[in-house]
Amino acid sequence: MTLRPLAHLNQTSRQFGKIWHNVDIFRQAKGTDLPNWPSWCFLPMAAWVAIASEGAEFGSVEMLQAASDASRLAAIGTWRYTQGIYRFDEYLAEALTETRLDGKIPTDLLLRLPEWCVYVETPRQEWCGATLYGFWAHVEHDINDARPELRFLLDTEKGLIPQILHIGPWTIDEAISRWAREAEKEAMQMGLMFSSGRAEFIRTCTLAIQPLLSMVLYLCSEEPELKDRNFPDHGVCLPKAKRTKRGWRLFPPAKPRIWSVGQHTGDILRRGCNKQAVERNFRPHLRRAHWHGYWSGPRDGERKFSFKWLPPVVVGWKVYEEETSTP
Template sequence: MSTNEVPRPLKYLRELGHKYPHAWKQAQSFWQDRGKDLPDWPRWCFLPMGGWHAIVGGGQEVPLERTADIGRLAALGAWRYSQGIYRFHPEIYEALCGTEISGDLPADVLLRLPEWCVYIETPGLCFGDEQMFGFFAHLEHDSNSGRKELRIVIDVQSGLFGFPLHLGRWSVEEAIRRSLCEAQSQAQRLNHEGKEMFEDPFAPKRMAPFFSSMISLLLYLCSDEPQIDDARQPGTSPAYPRAKKVKGGMKLFAPPSSRTWNVGFAAGEQIVQARTRARSGSERQGPRPHLRRAHWHGYWKGPRTGERTFHYKWLAPVFVAAENAQS
């Protein structure tokens, strides 16, 4: 993308803002009423989907052709207050996409997203036959059931496609299965055509590797001490927006432009340098340098009888015996 080209997330933000000209003002009003005229909800969720449903429907039943806009608005509306675009170092990006997420999802870790909604660039990933440019990710608190969801909105040439993942103590495959079952139930309730796609018992297994790659990228942002930096303002970190006091209460303000965060660049360059040294010294004596695969490491910290916190770290690829390749 050239320096003068408008980032794709900003294009979507402008398009939806034009289609729903009162959406951002209405969302701000709902957010201000949280815990007052409206029920309270967790800080990690900007606005539950019920609010966006009301915005799209305008107090009426949402037409079938506009149901997808609910998920799109939810992502863009939450992203609007930070406008963070996350760009991973190629080495770290490739390693993360290939890192297996085994066992149960660390659901509580995903609640630590650095902003209400993030947009991650995804070079090389495909959604079906289409190239992916990136994806939005934000968190949902279901107002009726209290269920926690990770909402992913995929960005491809043909547009934005949303997919919710139910969070809990289960695998990625089970999270997909639960989401598909919910979608099937909703399709049957509304008598939508095409509901057969939700009835494929092998769909969760086929889809799991695709979603695991995106979840792994998100987990890195949520892990302990991730390397996230702004090249234009070194030393800064992403954060939730802070409301400002204005006449009539507190108000959120969107930034004037998007912000690109470089992720894992220091670790990525170390891998590049280690690989270069390993190649140049491949004929030296001693153990042959090799790459130890990246993996996730989770552990509890704190007294056994007191309050404990769960820590999650991504252990980057390491070149073993790389010192033998040094000149």
């Protein structure tokens, strides 16, 4: 059985015959014929729109369709060059998705995705009432104003649905609001109506995106538990371009890599759910992700107060293990 993200990739390749050749052209023009962009962005959305439109005029039906196709191309096309599929341990996934994300979004952390684009499987999730099989996540660098955006492409039973967060020093609902205002402005420029900036829409999207954002943040944490069972000694790494007659090019892997995420942490949480742990009140748990404020610099010199994002961690296991291992 073909993996879902691979099936979508094959369909995209059939639909857009010249897409990978055009990706090479845009990547080779980075910093020369085109403005430069950060290394954490594979290819800006403006390039994907140009690839999808193939020279269509602004405001035309073809351009409107290209703008719609670009979100799908950006996620699936970027994922093609790494093809990482991330399978979270179900106990860790449950604990992460139940963790509320309050306060400002840790933008710098989100720029540390293990790959340019990841596909996360979500067999027990829904999106606004529809089954959510998984999602792609990647970070976009807006060429016009250098704005970073965390872009999701949701793989649902009702089709592929894009969801965008304008990430910065603000909350999730503000990130959704900023995207909605920008989408409304762009729709008006194209003569379309977009009325999703209402409070109910913001609230619904904020609640729905939090579990997915928690999983992405875990992948971006300092030492996420990632393991490829087929190649346990090989970690995640980005591909390197190769010199060809057509210039420097990136080549996709032969097949996707399946990454087990958080297996050790999940085992701890699973074992902590047994009856003895609960009765003795030593059940380990996941400390919620939170901000930590700290001072840095010499005590007798200029000091700086900073906030650091601390991902969820398992606590209480050492005490529990000592108690339950006693004969």
